[in-house]
Amino acid sequence: MTSLRRSRDIPLLVEHARDGDPRAVARLITLVESGDGSLPEMAAALAADSGRARVVGITGSPGVGKSTTTNELVRALRKRGHRVGVLAVDPSSPFSGGAILGDRVRMQDHATDPGVYIRSMSNRGHLGGLSAATPQAVRVLEGAGCDVVLVETVGVGQAEVEVASLADSTMVLLAPGMGDAIQAVKAGILEIADVFVVNKADRDGADATYRDIQGMIGLGERGPGEWRPQVVRAVASRAEGIDETLAALDKHHDWLVAHGELDRRRAARAAAEVEAIALGTVRARLAALRGGTALTELAAEVVAGRRDPYSAAASLLEAF
Amino acid sequence: MTSLRRSRDIPLLVEHARDGDPRAVARLITLVESGDGSLPEMAAALAADSGRARVVGITGSPGVGKSTTTNELVRALRKRGHRVGVLAVDPSSPFSGGAILGDRVRMQDHATDPGVYIRSMSNRGHLGGLSAATPQAVRVLEGAGCDVVLVETVGVGQAEVEVASLADSTMVLLAPGMGDAIQAVKAGILEIADVFVVNKADRDGADATYRDIQGMIGLGERGPGEWRPQVVRAVASRAEGIDETLAALDKHHDWLVAHGELDRRRAARAAAEVEAIALGTVRARLAALRGGTALTELAAEVVAGRRDPYSAAASLLEAF
Numbered sequence: 001m002t003s004l005r006r007s008r009d010i011p012l013l014v015e016h017a018r019d020g021d022p023r024a025v026a027r028l029i030t031l032v033e034s035g036d037g038s039l040p041e042m043a044a045a046l047a048a049d050s051g052r053a054r055v056v057g058i059t060g061s062p063g064v065g066k067s068t069t070t071n072e073l074v075r076a077l078r079k080r081g082h083r084v085g086v087l088a089v090d091p092s093s094p095f096s097g098g099a100i101l102g103d104r105v106r107m108q109d110h111a112t113d114p115g116v117y118i119r120s121m122s123n124r125g126h127l128g129g130l131s132a133a134t135p136q137a138v139r140v141l142e143g144a145g146c147d148v149v150l151v152e153t154v155g156v157g158q159a160e161v162e163v164a165s166l167a168d169s170t171m172v173l174l175a176p177g178m179g180d181a182i183q184a185v186k187a188g189i190l191e192i193a194d195v196f197v198v199n200k201a202d203r204d205g206a207d208a209t210y211r212d213i214q215g216m217i218g219l220g221e222r223g224p225g226e227w228r229p230q231v232v233r234a235v236a237s238r239a240e241g242i243d244e245t246l247a248a249l250d251k252h253h254d255w256l257v258a259h260g261e262l263d264r265r266r267a268a269r270a271a272a273e274v275e276a277i278a279l280g281t282v283r284a285r286l287a288a289l290r291g292g293t294a295l296t297e298l299a300a301e302v303v304a305g306r307r308d309p310y311s312a313a314a315s316l317l318e319a320f
Numbered sequence: 321m322t323s324l325r326r327s328r329d330i331p332l333l334v335e336h337a338r339d340g341d342p343r344a345v346a347r348l349i350t351l352v353e354s355g356d357g358s359l360p361e362m363a364a365a366l367a368a369d370s371g372r373a374r375v376v377g378i379t380g381s382p383g384v385g386k387s388t389t390t391n392e393l394v395r396a397l398r399k400r401g402h403r404v405g406v407l408a409v410d411p412s413s414p415f416s417g418g419a420i421l422g423d424r425v426r427m428q429d430h431a432t433d434p435g436v437y438i439r440s441m442s443n444r445g446h447l448g449g450l451s452a453a454t455p456q457a458v459r460v461l462e463g464a465g466c467d468v469v470l471v472e473t474v475g476v477g478q479a480e481v482e483v484a485s486l487a488d489s490t491m492v493l494l495a496p497g498m499g500d501a502i503q504a505v506k507a508g509i510l511e512i513a514d515v516f517v518v519n520k521a522d523r524d525g526a527d528a529t530y531r532d533i534q535g536m537i538g539l540g541e542r543g544p545g546e547w548r549p550q551v552v553r554a555v556a557s558r559a560e561g562i563d564e565t566l567a568a569l570d571k572h573h574d575w576l577v578a579h580g581e582l583d584r585r586r587a588a589r590a591a592a593e594v595e596a597i598a599l600g601t602v603r604a605r606l607a608a609l610r611g612g613t614a615l616t617e618l619a620a621e622v623v624a625g626r627r628d629p630y631s632a633a634a635s636l637l638e639a640f
Binding site for chain 2: 039040043044046047048049050051135263266267268270271273274275277278279281282283286287295296298299300302303305306307308309310311312313314316317320
């Protein structure tokens with residue numbers, strides 16, 4: 001019998017993952033990460049598990065303490081008896097695939113706990129990046145019985161916006177003295193954060209950061225019944241403020257449910273996912289037209305000024 | 321006769337833009353920005369002008385002095401007798417369309433110079449954002465006889481990567497004490513920059529920033545004949561280092577030409593543009609299937625766990 005670690009037998013792997021076998025879970029996520037042709041089969045096998053977990057996105061600049069905070073959140077969730085999955089997503093550079101999160105051996109505290117799955121993921125090789133691969137990995141963890149999935153990603157580039165688009169609740173970590181509050185507004189973070197955590201709250205400048213972010217939240221226009229982002233202070237390295245963080249996330253989840261927003265968010269997410277897969281398929285087919293030469297030849301005509309890109313696109317679609 | 325400022329008569333506008341009428345240029349770029357249905361017609365009318373200008377991307381964090389530097393580069397290019405276009409692209413938040421560049425009245429120095437076109441652009445409302453609208457705006461400026469087009473965008477999110485993908489040469493501005501050199505590496509900037517400018521080089525920490533970035537460039541693997549990013553010091557507010565910056569950009573341009581890389585970059589760019597337009601068309605058609613209900617209904621089945629997203633995407637494409 002092939003070892004589970006190398007198996008491509010999707011039904012077998014899903015069966016073992018459902019029984020809580022961490023090797024099967026790891027193998028399935030590896031297959032997701034590789035953008036392997038088994039994705040449709042895996043998705044079909046896991047469809048029924050979809051939506052059973054709360055998905056929490058965790059983001060913030062390098063150095064704000066994301067791993068430490070995630071680690072403590074896992075501990076607190078385990079105390080409640082939840083099964084917890086952690087996906088540490090590495091938004092590789094679109095150019096070289098260079099890794100940003102250097103440390104892949106993380107959160108060793110929970111390494112021997114059978115109720116916790118921790119996994120680093122790179123989006124390398126995945127057309128559509130993070131947003132294409134992560135929902136499938138979340139489904140694997142849901143299949144394995146996770147009640148909560150934490151998706152952690154470093155807040156650079158587009159990654160934090162993508163993490164928000166796949167989470168039920170998005171938590172943004174700030175730290176004093178990093179000018180984060182201002183940058184948050186500029187980068188559109190204010191609009192994706194459901195909960196802010198000012199970590200390292202024992203350091204100089206923590207009060208200023210707290211006030212800044214509260215002030216900026218206050219400036220935002222908000223209709224009646226709209227969610228007002230919560231701001232929590234924490235010192236994750238001493239496990240301080242973790243219960244408060246969890247309480248803020250619970251409050252947001254209750255609000256999502258009470259306002260029908262959870263269903264709306266998940267419907268929008270599913271629509272975006274289906275659309276992205278469909279467009280990915282079209283893209284692959286367009287690239288393969290006439291043995292891969294159609295697009296190249298049309299592009300050459302555009303460069304030469306003999307054609308414009310719109311008529312070239314129309315020709316490409318005609319051939320399709 | 322309708323005023324040029326409001327006209328939708330594309331051939332007329334293109335004719336006037338070719339004659340150098342700034343109102344016609346402004347109107348065409350407004351039409352590009354609005355994502356108006358006249359884009360294909362405009363693209364057809366401008367196809368022959370495509371590729372006549374050198375396109376230089378300019379990016380960097382807020383506060384590094386992008387406007388000041390651009391302003392001085394324009395002055396230096398005008399001294400050479402070049403016609404210059406400047407597009408200041410505002411990568412709006414994908415959520416609210418909130419503007420990042422507050423100041424739209426910029427670079428007043430050149431406001432009365434008929435050899436300079438300056439225009440702020442927002443990518444609001446444009447499916448595909450910056451990357452979809454900007455190439456068309458560049459073509460308008462090429463049609464108006466520009467020899468050089470500077471595309472300036474603030475270095476947040478994905479924008480700087482997009483600016484690199486549409487420029488012949490990409491210039492990244494750094495300033496002392498912003499931790500930019502480190503961030504640059506993390507955000508993949510090192511891989512898109514052809515020229516680095518350490519601006520505000522008279523300030524404390526400028527030498528450290530210069531050394532940091534030189535060190536990081538040195539670490540990169542580079543085959544023989546590959547471009548090694550140039551690093552220039554400048555104090556743009558005193559017009560210092562501008563000639564050196566231009567010399568570095570010229571050197572990069574010469575390298576592009578000598579290595580056939582200019583043609584390769586432009587071909588890749590045109591292919592990406594044609595593909596993006598084609599995918600945009602497909603996306604619009606998928607969204608409109610069955611009066612716009614097809615995607616919603618499939619997404620609802622995914623949420624309910626009755627279907628997986630891959631089979632939903634396959635159904636969507638079948639209907640298409």
